Amino acid sequence: MAYVDGFVLPVPLAKLADYRKLARKAGKIWIEHGALAYTECVADDVKPGKLTSFPQSVKLKADETVIFAWIVYPSRKARDAINARVMADSRLAAMADPASHPFDGKRMFWGGFKPIVALEAAPKADLSPASP
Numbered sequence: 001m002a003y004v005d006g007f008v009l010p011v012p013l014a015k016l017a018d019y020r021k022l023a024r025k026a027g028k029i030w031i032e033h034g035a036l037a038y039t040e041c042v043a044d045d046v047k048p049g050k051l052t053s054f055p056q057s058v059k060l061k062a063d064e065t066v067i068f069a070w071i072v073y074p075s076r077k078a079r080d081a082i083n084a085r086v087m088a089d090s091r092l093a094a095m096a097d098p099a100s101h102p103f104d105g106k107r108m109f110w111g112g113f114k115p116i117v118a119l120e121a122a123p124k125a126d127l128s129p130a131s132p
Helices: 013-032 076-088
Strands: 003-012 037-042 064-073 109-113
Touching: 003 013, 003 076, 013 037, 013 064, 013 076, 064 076
Parallel strands: none
Antiparallel strands: 003 064, 003 109, 037 064
16 A cells, blocks of 8 residues: 655745745656655635644644645655655755745644555546537
């Protein structure tokens, strides 16, 4: 079964386009080095909770949004090897200066996860009418 790294971080709305550009570059590097999938999502329906929530987890400010992201690897062993190659990649080093990040890395959190349930829908037959 696969292995997943998950990330949650705040991004200023004014820097969301810059973040998307950085994420796209980083994702390509991870995929080149063997990651199976790289996904970055921007908050769409995340409200503050009474005790905890995505906004509270990153101490979200009024002019920010939350990013929820994950990278899928074949295994934990593969993840460790892929991340070592990614961290040694000079293209990532060029993006590694925290002062240049379009987000506050001090409020970002991440971790590695072993899936305990993984379900996928089977492909459905195309039931749309045929085109003339």
